[in-house]
Amino acid sequence: xxxxxxxxxxxxxxxxxxxxxxxxxxxxxxxxxxxxxxxxxxxxxxxxxxxxxxxxxxxxxxxxxxxxxxxxxxxxxxxxxxxxxxxxxxxxxxxxxxxxxxxxxxxxxxxxxxxxxxxxxxxxxxxxxxxxxxxxxxxxxxxxxxxxxxxxxxxxxxxxxxxxxxxxxxxxxxxxxxxxxxxxxxxxxxxxxxxxxxxxxxxxxxxxxxxxxxxxxxxxxxxxxxxxxxxxxxxxxxxxxxxxxxxxxxxxxxxxxxxxxxxxxxxxxxxxxxxxxxxxxxxxxxxxxxxxxxxxxxxxxxxxxxxxxxxxxxxxxxxx
Amino acid sequence: xxxxxxxxxxxxxxxxxxxxxxxxxxxxxxxxxxxxxxxxxxxxxxxxxxxxxxxxxxxxxxxxxxxxxxxxxxxxxxxxxxxxxxxxxxxxxxxxxxxxxxxxxxxxxxxxxxxxxxxxxxxxxxxxxxxxxxxxxxxxxxxxxxxxxxxxxxxxxxxxxxxxxxxxxxxxxxxxxxxxxxxxxxxxxxxxxxxxxxxxxxxxxxxxxxxxxxxxxxxxxxxxxxxxxxxxxxxxxxxxxxxxxxxxxxxxxxxxxxxxxxxxxxxxxxxxxxxxxxxxxxxxxxxxxxxxxxxxxxxxxxxxxxxxxxxxxxxxxxxxxxxxxxxxxxxxxx
Numbered sequence: 001x002x003x004x005x006x007x008x009x010x011x012x013x014x015x016x017x018x019x020x021x022x023x024x025x026x027x028x029x030x031x032x033x034x035x036x037x038x039x040x041x042x043x044x045x046x047x048x049x050x051x052x053x054x055x056x057x058x059x060x061x062x063x064x065x066x067x068x069x070x071x072x073x074x075x076x077x078x079x080x081x082x083x084x085x086x087x088x089x090x091x092x093x094x095x096x097x098x099x100x101x102x103x104x105x106x107x108x109x110x111x112x113x114x115x116x117x118x119x120x121x122x123x124x125x126x127x128x129x130x131x132x133x134x135x136x137x138x139x140x141x142x143x144x145x146x147x148x149x150x151x152x153x154x155x156x157x158x159x160x161x162x163x164x165x166x167x168x169x170x171x172x173x174x175x176x177x178x179x180x181x182x183x184x185x186x187x188x189x190x191x192x193x194x195x196x197x198x199x200x201x202x203x204x205x206x207x208x209x210x211x212x213x214x215x216x217x218x219x220x221x222x223x224x225x226x227x228x229x230x231x232x233x234x235x236x237x238x239x240x241x242x243x244x245x246x247x248x249x250x251x252x253x254x255x256x257x258x259x260x261x262x263x264x265x266x267x268x269x270x271x272x273x274x275x276x277x278x279x280x281x282x283x284x285x286x287x288x289x290x291x292x293x294x295x296x297x298x299x300x301x302x303x304x305x306x307x308x309x310x311x312x313x314x315x316x317x318x319x320x
Numbered sequence: 321x322x323x324x325x326x327x328x329x330x331x332x333x334x335x336x337x338x339x340x341x342x343x344x345x346x347x348x349x350x351x352x353x354x355x356x357x358x359x360x361x362x363x364x365x366x367x368x369x370x371x372x373x374x375x376x377x378x379x380x381x382x383x384x385x386x387x388x389x390x391x392x393x394x395x396x397x398x399x400x401x402x403x404x405x406x407x408x409x410x411x412x413x414x415x416x417x418x419x420x421x422x423x424x425x426x427x428x429x430x431x432x433x434x435x436x437x438x439x440x441x442x443x444x445x446x447x448x449x450x451x452x453x454x455x456x457x458x459x460x461x462x463x464x465x466x467x468x469x470x471x472x473x474x475x476x477x478x479x480x481x482x483x484x485x486x487x488x489x490x491x492x493x494x495x496x497x498x499x500x501x502x503x504x505x506x507x508x509x510x511x512x513x514x515x516x517x518x519x520x521x522x523x524x525x526x527x528x529x530x531x532x533x534x535x536x537x538x539x540x541x542x543x544x545x546x547x548x549x550x551x552x553x554x555x556x557x558x559x560x561x562x563x564x565x566x567x568x569x570x571x572x573x574x575x576x577x578x579x580x581x582x583x584x585x586x587x588x589x590x591x592x593x594x595x596x597x598x599x600x601x602x603x604x605x606x607x608x609x610x611x612x613x614x615x616x617x618x619x620x621x622x623x624x625x626x627x628x629x630x631x632x633x634x635x636x637x638x639x640x641x642x643x644x645x646x647x648x649x650x651x652x653x654x
Contacts (some may be wrong), residue, residue: 078395128498144375155593183449199625211403211405213401213403213405213407214406214407214408216372216392216399216401216405217399217401217405217406217407218401218418219371219372219391219392219393219396220372220392220393220397220398221369221418221419221466221470222419222422222423222470223393223395223418224393224422225420227422234406236408236409238409279335282593
């Protein structure tokens with residue numbers, strides 16, 4: 001069993017190991033066949049060249065700001081959202097009312113879409129992202145009116161099922177019009193919105209584990225809603241919040257689709273840094289590997305240090 | 321001050337009616353116990369008073385002010401929960417200080433009040449511990465401490481002793497009684513245990529299926545139960561019930577007699593029967609008798625009674641202690 005575990009571990013780790021090894025090879029050794037495992041000429045030349053050609057620190061700085069910043073903002077939204085899903089009183093669903101709500105919402109969305117379409121005559125792009133905004137409002141309205149948390153969580157999950165490329169054009173146009181292209185704010189916003197469903201979903205699961213009686217006690221003790229969340233809920237959920245944030249940071253750190261499409265230089269994180277080594281002068285495996293190693297190093301260290309937190313976070317509630 | 325007035329309070333969850341129109345007047349300084357079988361709505365009624373649930377209709381007036389639409393934090397009440405609901409991430413000191421911090425009390429006032437509460441509740445040595453490091457009884461005291469520092473207009477207790485073992489329960493019962501005597505603050509206490517209700521209450525509210533069955537002092541409920549439900553719920557062992565000729569003879573549909581008001585004889589009496597079991601406790605004896613044509617009866621005899629299973633006995637009720645009920649189960653006045 002132990003041997004098997006090590007074997008699986010090695011298979012998973014092998015690509016990273018190979019990347020690191022390749023980064024110390026000369027370009028010639030990197031292409032050599034049969035591949036050289038350890039018996040090659042070790043060199044730091046690639047790192048020197050990568051550092052000379054591009055400003056690693058700017059990319060790294062962008063990566064840190066984007067992944068950490070977007071998730072702090074995300075948490076500020078996700079904690080109250082998850083709180084209300086886990087603890088706000090449930091409105092008993094009245095069938096007639098629910099059906100009426102569906103009808104009203106559908107009508108509102110259709111009208112909104114129609115209006116946007118007409119207004120959008122002059123500005124072509126409204127026709128694309130107008131209806132998207134309208135559709136995005138559905139779960140919010142639905143939840144406020146019915147408080148049926150499972151349905152809304154499902155809705156949130158469903159947004160993750162859509163391939164990002166499906167909304168690339170409208171979002172790109174939107175970003176262009178609002179001058180958000182290649183700004184840290186814009187990309188950070190995108191990452192935040194992208195991870196928000198995961199943040200809310202995970203936090204909701206953690207909050208569910210906290211006995212509602214303790215929050216009621218806080219209310220009886222005279223705590224306002226804000227105090228209840230700040231002094232009682234958040235400290236009790238700290239382990240959960242920490243692991244949620246860690247996972248989300250890793251996800252945004254590795255996020256390549258949006259960061260590559262919405263940035264060029266100023267706001268470009270390490271994913272763009274790696275990508276810049278795959279295109280211009282053909283493939284230079286050793287340099288690409290050096291860039292990759294530099295890009296994954298910080299997050300690898302972070303992950304290593306917080307291993308325990310992460311495992312707890314991912315398996316939380318699985319045993320009970 | 322701690323007057324609480326409920327007017328036609330109703331609570332429905334969807335189509336399910338939990339509280340069906342409760343009117344209740346609680347005077348300042350009273351120790352009121354809500355008692356009833358599980359599912360009778362007593363905890364819901366307490367939570368409605370606390371503001372943790374919204375009423376479907378009706379009014380809740382606290383100290384003369386309409387509190388129906390106020391949130392729990394604005395009603396000036398303190399609550400002790402069945403699960404204690406202590407803040408696990410705070411020390412005992414911070415747990416007790418929490419309501420004061422929320423009220424933005426000055427630091428030295430908080431310090432003094434926490435010290436006083438801790439001294440009252442024998443918690444001084446545990447102030448720096450976390451709730452997880454305390455025993456059940458100590459946790460309960462912390463929960464009470466957290467309630468008393470607020471100096472609320474009323475305390476609400478939601479089955480606070482049900483998680484404690486028997487010995488500790490008796491001790492905490494006495495402590496809560498003493499606390500009420502010292503503080504003289506209104507207390508509302510929910511329990512399903514009629515012994516707790518009888519021993520602690522100034523006024524007992526018996527609830528059945530979401531409605532008040534009877535309100536009164538413990539002895540009033542014991543001596544003059546308003547209906548069969550209260551008659552059977554209050555008192556231990558349960559009141560004996562007889563229907564048929566012996567009830568008709570006394571102008572009632574049903575008659576009830578408490579085990580301690582029933583005499584047993586081996587020679588003559590109203591109801592002949594067979595002893596099923598006799599429990600000899602020394603100070604008293606409980607005799608379980610199967611009365612011919614009526615059903616099971618329990619008799620409590622002072623001291624030792626030389627009775628054993630399968631003995632033939634005759635039971636006689638003490639006439640003045642007899643309770644008469646009509647077909648609807650309501651008391652027929654003497």
